[in-house]
Amino acid sequence: MADAKVIPFDDDRSRSGGVPRAGRRRSAGRGTGSVSALPGQPAAALPPEGQEEAVAGPEGVGGGGWDRRIAGGLAFLRRRLTGEYDVDEFGYDEELTDQVLMSMLRPVYEKYFRVEVKGIENIPSDGGALIVSNHSGTLPLDGLMLQVAVHDNHPAGRHLRLLAADLVFMLPVVNELARKAGHTLACAEDAERLLRQGEVVGVMPEGFKGIGKPFGERYKLQRFGRGGFVSTALRAGVPIVPCSIVGAEEIYPMIGNAKTLARLLGFPYFPITPTFPWLGPLGALPLPTKWTIQFGEPIPTDGYPMEAAEDPMLMFNLTDQVREQIQHTLYKLLVQRRSVFF
Template sequence: MAFRRYLKPRVVPQEVEQIVDALPHHNVGSQGYDPWGLNLDTAKISFTAVRWLYEHYFRVEAHGLENVPADGRLLLIGNHSGQLPMDGVMAAYAIATNPHGPRLPRTMVERWFPTVPFLGNFINQVGGVVGDPKNCGKMLEREEAIIVFPEGIRGSGKPYRLRYQLQRFGHGFMHLAMEHRTPIVPMGIVGCEETMPSVTNIKPLARMLGVPYFPLAPLVPLPAKVHICFGEPMHFPDDARDEGEVERRVERVKDAIRDLIDQGLAKRRGKF
């Protein structure tokens, strides 16, 4: 806490203060935390770095932000890639600075992230939450916007030769959308595949370190140009007769994401 108080006035510009202060904070208590650990001062410090990455390093262009509702419960479902969760960070910043209605989305993260010393608390403080259906359901009932990557590590850890090929989606997000009457906004993210292209997964080293994968990839993200395309909201009533029907609905979302990826690929003039 003392470190935050020391660091924030020295690194956070007025523009970032205004961005975060303008966001709805309906679940943040008097101590500056929400029930899942989000801390506004930590968010301001991290936003300072993210803003530079978004505007100058990855030079992100966000398309279709008018499709993201300014309030109410929401699931944002996208393709996952790039070894590090830069896709989620860039998408979250785009939504937080949305000229059609800014809001701070929460991001579902893999369960192993909080096992890394110090990393778990930091992730919570900047808006990440362990990808547990109960957590997600409670946040939806509090009208939060939540970013979910149903491919999980199958997407983030895939080799570069499989770039922009959607991997298997889990069905959990669809069950949550139906049960909690929540619209889904599909996202197609282009460029993060090129930030850390992986040749292979060094499985023995991954097992030794206790992580899902250890890619043979650049040590730092490359400055690839990123496009994020947001699609129109999709609605699914809670009337699926069986898991086969759920699977067909998941495939509809995947098809929408594929179309948005194609749009993003068509918009870019080069990988960098």
């Protein structure tokens, strides 16, 4: 997880001082005399520190790195506790997202779903872009993984701003975290505002129809709303990047839908999976499937005249084009996939 960026630094250190350290470890019992004579490590290797490092073994390696991390962590803590940080008008807290939320999602992304990302270069390095993706998995984990995928893989370190359903902003805690992670309500005003600011915006036009579809219909794209995302992209003049996510469909195989309960709770569906709600909270654990996220060729939208955003035929054609491209990529990825879990 978080160590990923620190390892090379430690590696360097241990490589440069690799042989001497081995010697030091051996000599720990004999005393510290040999430590001061280390070549290439002048003042840094003071005798007590050297000894400590030798005793601590691998944990002690790169003590400087830990110091820096702790100092950074404390500076972060100080800023957080005194409120000296900035959020944008959508409530996006970049620092919190980068340092805490992403670090929490990264193990799920790297170790649990082992997400493989293809075609990240299709997201432009600057300027706005609208990423249109399929939606699946009962819980919107695919959106979060998409966010990590863009954040961690894009060479320009772009941040994905997701558009979320209004339900997200009605639930306590969820809405707070969603706003801080940079998500906003899926409405034309917000999307256009973000795109005009040159942000990468992610949208899943299938909405609840996609995420709450039964397991039997997996990887069959649902209707893409009314194509509002196309007119928004046209008005903002940004390219549409189709994106296909494979693996999210199987995390919670939804075999039933308790509609009455859902209506009672005010949710669009209430999933019943082979494990949920039978096993209680344990049943809410997603299956560890192997994911692939493929970004397709961007579809440019800047060649159209101003009034094109009002033209329903053009909207339907473009919507279909995006939908077809995502569906085809899904089939292609499914054929290439060896197994659901590996």
